[in-house]
Each structure stands twice: as C-alpha cells, then as structure tokens.
Amino acid sequence: MTPTDSDPRSSQGYRVLARKYRPQSFAELIGQEAVVRTFGNAIASGRLAQAYILTGVRGVGKTTTARIIARALNCIGPDGTGGPTASPCGVCDNCVAIAADRHVDVQEMDAASRTGIDDIRELIEGVRYAPVQARTKIYIIDEVHMLSRQAFNGLLKTLEEPPPHVKFIFATTEVRKIPVTVLSRCQRFDLRRVDAPTLTGYFQAIVEQEGVTVEPEAMAMIVRAAEGSVRDGLSLLDQAIAHGGGAVGAAQVRDMLGLADRAQVIDLMAALMAGDLAATLGLLRRQYDAGAEPLIVLQDLLDLCHWLTVLKITPEAGEGAPYAQAERDRAGDMAAKLTLPVLARTWQMLLKGLAEVRAAPSPIDAAEMVLIRLGHAADLPDPAALVRRLTREDSDADADAGAGPSPAPVSGPRAQAVAVAQPAAAQADPLPADFEALVALFEDRREIRLAAALKTEAHLVAYRPGRLEFRPSDRAPATLGQDLKRCLDRWTGARWAVLVSRDGGQPTWADQQASAQRAEVGAVEDHALVQAVLATFPEAKITGVRDLAADTAPNPEDEGDAER
Numbered sequence: 001m002t003p004t005d006s007d008p009r010s011s012q013g014y015r016v017l018a019r020k021y022r023p024q025s026f027a028e029l030i031g032q033e034a035v036v037r038t039f040g041n042a043i044a045s046g047r048l049a050q051a052y053i054l055t056g057v058r059g060v061g062k063t064t065t066a067r068i069i070a071r072a073l074n075c076i077g078p079d080g081t082g083g084p085t086a087s088p089c090g091v092c093d094n095c096v097a098i099a100a101d102r103h104v105d106v107q108e109m110d111a112a113s114r115t116g117i118d119d120i121r122e123l124i125e126g127v128r129y130a131p132v133q134a135r136t137k138i139y140i141i142d143e144v145h146m147l148s149r150q151a152f153n154g155l156l157k158t159l160e161e162p163p164p165h166v167k168f169i170f171a172t173t174e175v176r177k178i179p180v181t182v183l184s185r186c187q188r189f190d191l192r193r194v195d196a197p198t199l200t201g202y203f204q205a206i207v208e209q210e211g212v213t214v215e216p217e218a219m220a221m222i223v224r225a226a227e228g229s230v231r232d233g234l235s236l237l238d239q240a241i242a243h244g245g246g247a248v249g250a251a252q253v254r255d256m257l258g259l260a261d262r263a264q265v266i267d268l269m270a271a272l273m274a275g276d277l278a279a280t281l282g283l284l285r286r287q288y289d290a291g292a293e294p295l296i297v298l299q300d301l302l303d304l305c306h307w308l309t310v311l312k313i314t315p316e317a318g319e320g321a322p323y324a325q326a327e328r329d330r331a332g333d334m335a336a337k338l339t340l341p342v343l344a345r346t347w348q349m350l351l352k353g354l355a356e357v358r359a360a361p362s363p364i365d366a367a368e369m370v371l372i373r374l375g376h377a378a379d380l381p382d383p384a385a386l387v388r389r390l391t392r393e394d395s396d397a398d399a400d401a402g403a404g405p406s407p408a409p410v411s412g413p414r415a416q417a418v419a420v421a422q423p424a425a426a427q428a429d430p431l432p433a434d435f436e437a438l439v440a441l442f443e444d445r446r447e448i449r450l451a452a453a454l455k456t457e458a459h460l461v462a463y464r465p466g467r468l469e470f471r472p473s474d475r476a477p478a479t480l481g482q483d484l485k486r487c488l489d490r491w492t493g494a495r496w497a498v499l500v501s502r503d504g505g506q507p508t509w510a511d512q513q514a515s516a517q518r519a520e521v522g523a524v525e526d527h528a529l530v531q532a533v534l535a536t537f538p539e540a541k542i543t544g545v546r547d548l549a550a551d552t553a554p555n556p557e558d559e560g561d562a563e564r
Contacts, residue, residue, distance in 0.1 A: 021206055030199075031060070049186070051185055052066075053183065055173070060194060069167075070106045074134040074138070076135070083135075111145070120154045138169060144178065145177035152182055159182065159186070196220075213246070262327055265300045268283045272378060275375050302347065302351065306347065309335075313497075315335075342378075428493035429492050433465065435463045442487070445491060455509040457473040461499075469499040469501050
C-alpha cells in the first residue's frame with residue numbers, strides 16, 4: 001500500500017487520507033477477497049459480463065472497485081501492447097487518465113443528481129459510438145437506485161444487449177430499490193463490511209507511513225466507530241491526527257467522538273443493576289459534562305448489555321472483546337451475577353429508550369428518565385420468579401383454608417399466570433457433578449437413545465457442570481450435540497455449552513467399563529482357587545465378576561415388609 005502519487009491531484013497540497021491511499025489495483029483492495037478473486041478469474045478467462053452491480057454499505061469500496069475494473073479492462077501495459085489484466089500497470093496512458101477521472105471513454109454519472117429519463121437518453125446516445133482511446137467504454141453509475149422508473153425502463157434494452165465495446169458498472173447502497181428487471185441483467189457482487197482486525201492493520205500501516213503514533217485503544221475506538229467502512233474510518237483517523245498534532249491518544253479520540261470511558265460505562269451498568277439511582281444519575285451527568293453525548297452513552301450501555309448476555313451464554317467470548325483485561329474481568333463477574341431474563345429486560349428497555357432520546361427536545365433529560373426506569377426495574381423479579389411467587393401464595397392460601405369451603409375461583413390476569421406457570425413449576429435437576437452422573441441423568445430421564453450414544457459414541461474431552469466437550473465417533477448421530485444441549489437446558493434450567501471437538505478425547509464410557517471389567521477378570525483368573533476350577537473344567541470361562549457381599553446385603557424395604 002502506497003500513496004497514489006501518480007494522481008495529478010497530489011500537486012494540490014495536502015490530500016485527505018481517504019483520497020491519498022485510495023486503492024489503485026485489486027491487490028490494494030482490502031476485505032473483498034471474494035470479489036477480487038471472481039473478477040481476476042473472469043478477466044483471465046475472458047468471461048466478462050456486460051453489466052455489474054456492486055452493492056454494500058457506504059465506504060467499503062464500490063466506486064473504487066468500479067474504477068479498478070475500468071483500469072483492468074483498458075490497461076495496455078507500460079509498452080502499450082498489453083491486454084486486459086487483473087493487475088493494471090498504473091503507468092500507461094489509460095491507467096493514468098482513469099485514475100485522474102479524465103478518461104474520455106470512462107464516464108461516471110451520479111444518479112443522485114441525474115435521475116431522469118433525459119439523462120439516460122444522453123447516456124444511451126453515447127453507447128452507440130466506439131471508444132476514442134480505450135479498449136472498452138465504461139459507464140459507472142453511482143447510487144443507481146436513485147434513478148426514476150422511467151430512467152430504468154429506458155436503460156433496459158441497452159443493458160440487455162449493449163455493443164461489445166461497452167460495459168456498465170452500477171454502485172448502490174440500496175440494492176432492494178433496483179427493479180428486478182435490471183438486477184436480472186447484471187452480475188451482482190456484495191462488498192461486505194471490512195472486519196475490525198483488517199481495518200486495524202490497514203490503518204496502522206497508514207499511520208506508520210504518515211509518521212504518526214496512535215495508541216492501541218484510540219485505534220480500537222476509531223475502528224469501532226467506522227463500523228466496517230474504510231472511508232469513514234480514514235476520515236475519523238484524519239480528524240484524530242489533525243486534532244492531536246501527530247500523536248493520537250485514547251482520551252483525545254474519546255473526546256472527539258463524544259464517547260464515554262468504557263470503565264465508566266461498566267460503572268454505570270453496575271450502579272443500574274444495583275438500583276442505586278443517585279450513583280447512576282451522578283455517573284451519567286459526569287460523563288455528559290465531560291462531553292459524552294447522552295445517545296452515545298445509551299448505545300454504549302446497549303453494547304455492554306449485549307456483551308454481558310453473550311458472556312452469560314459463552315464465557316469464552318470475553319477473550320476476543322475489545323476491552324482491557326480488567327474490564328473483561330469485571331464484565332465476567334457481572335455476567336455471572338445477572339440472569340438472562342434481567343439482561344433481556346434491560347436490553348428491551350434500553351432499545352426503547354434510544355428512540356425516546358432521539359426524539360426528545362432535551363436528550364440528557366430523556367436519558368435520565370430512561371435510567372431511572374431501569375434502576376427501578378432492577379430489583380423487580382423476572383416473570384418466572386413472579387409466577388413462582390404467585391403459585392406459592394395460592395398454595396399457602398389453600399393450606400390455611402384447611403377443611404373449610406373451597407375458595408372462590410380466582411379470575412383475571414393473576415389466575416391466568418398461575419394456570420400457565422403450574423406445568424413449569426417442576427423441580428429442576430441439579431447439574432451433574434461429573435460425566436458418569438451426566439450419563440445417569442439421561443438414563444433416569446429414560447432418554448435411552450442419547451444415554452447409549454453418550455456411552456458408546458462420545459469420547460470425552462472436557463467436562464464441568466454446565467459445559468460438555470466431546471469428540472463424536474463416526475457412528476454418532478449428526479445432531480448428538482444439539483440433542484444433548486436441548487435436554488440438559490430443559491432439565492436443569494441452566495444454559496449449557498455443548499461443544500463438538502476434533503481432539504482425541506478419552507476412550508468411550510463403554511470402552512472404559514469393558515477395560516475395567518477385563519482387569520477384574522484378569523485379577524480373578526490369577527487366584528489359585530479359580531485356576532484349580534478352570535483346570536478341572538477346561539471349557540469353563542469367566543464372563544464377569546460380581547460382589548457377593550453387595551448382593552447378599554439386606555434390603556431395608558424387605559425388612560420393613562417382614563416387620564409388617
């Protein structure tokens with residue numbers, strides 16, 4: 001990745017990073033490997049469509065990709081004899097002119113400002129003529145979904161059967177708004193959001209070339225705010241560099257973006273969940289006074305709520321989160337103490353609160369009201385606990401009534417809640433302490449098929465209450481892990497992590513039992529008396545070993561029957 005010095009705009013003084021480091025070839029395009037590979041193969045094999053649609057969110061490289069395609073199709077190489085290539089040279093007349101946006105045969109049209117049928121008629125008139133300089137005439141239409149219906153209809157015939165020297169490339173952020181008659185005539189490529197690690201590496205390489213130092217936490221904030229958009233991220237990075245004068249720190253970026261400190265966001269969530277409204281409002285006001293936007297604070301709380309929920313289900317998720325280790329530890333402790341119903345309720349209330357803050361004339365007042373509601377709801381029982389309490393109250397009332405007349409039937413919502421809850425009031429099974437207890441649970445629950453699969457087809461890798469990791473044998477049912485998790489979640493009331501591994505694991509439960517049985521038989525065979533019996537009866541075999549003391553122990557139930 002190098003600055004585009006061949007661009008004549010480089011002589012105009014400072015250029016923003018998004019233009020200075022704009023990719024000029026497929027090799028420089030990041031995060032779009034599938035698109036690059038497909039176009040490369042199509043150019044190499046000569047299987048080029050007459051029209052393409054590039055779709056994706058803002059700033060992922062749609063227009064940049066369109067220009068790279070135009071260069072790839074029209075590059076003639078440094079010596080002027082080259083053909084279409086996936087690696088345009090960047091120095092021939094066609095490459096330089098296309099990069100400078102001044103090539104006569106590569107026309108760009110902004111459909112946001114030129115939406116009518118007259119604009120399309122003008123374009124269609126030019127299609128008939130052969131290219132002046134290039135090999136292929138390219139029409140790039142940006143934000144093509146903004147064209148009117150008449151404009152789309154006027155384009156259809158030409159789009160279906162264009163002259164061989166013409167290619168159309170459309171770019172859009174709203175592919176659903178394009179008529180299906182147009183989509184069916186184009187090859188579609190979805191440019192995806194660029195993931196955070198790729199963006200981080202790309203931005204880090206740029207700041208090194210710019211001679212700027214950026215703290216890792218500051219870079220993480222910029223990447224997170226970019227939301228997968230390369231252009232948005234570069235614009236934020238440009239702003240941060242200008243703001244910091246060559247050194248970009250976390251506090252500076254936080255102030256620039258109007259973000260709250262993550263540690264303070266965790267403090268705020270902790271105060272909310274504890275129902276401490278005074279501390280909650282104080283923390284919010286402190287962040288607001290420091291420059292944090294109320295809407296951003298609620299969004300950060302929403303993100304934290306989501307992360308806590310994920311941690312509750314899969315504790316391993318904390319390892320890849322963009323938080324400091326101390327913050328991950330605090331979040332892990334908080335997730336362990338909160339229940340899933342409470343987290344789900346918090347998520348819903350925060351989501352509703354975001355809309356209120358956006359619409360309110362005073363965002364800070366609206367945010368305070370949202371947090372007050374959340375704080376009051378923190379100590380409320382979840383619906384399941386409320387149903388259990390109502391059920392228990394009704395049971396106590398029946399017990400107090402004794403042999404008196406039956407109480408009148410309860411009507412209204414309370415009666416409905418009790419009626420719905422009663423089937424779910426069964427006692428949950430405790431979490432099995434070890435793998436043998438787990439097998440026994442499936443046998444007790446008469447899940448014979450799953451119990452047999454656990455014994456004979458599952459190689460245990462790791463087990464702790466709430467988490468099972470095993471390697472299935474080749475004969476194991478394909479849905480064994482899913483079936484085990486479904487049963488365990490339902491029986492124990494806990495959220496289990498059942499992981500299918502490729503590691504070797506232990507011998508199966510059945511193999512271990514058979515091995516233990518063989519060891520017992522071998523020990524018995526060494527006994528002198530047993531050897532004498534086997535010598536007397538040569539055809540005899542030892543098929544098993546049984547503890548006679550255990551077999552002859554008195555049964556308490558039998559003794560009770562004898563006494564009666």
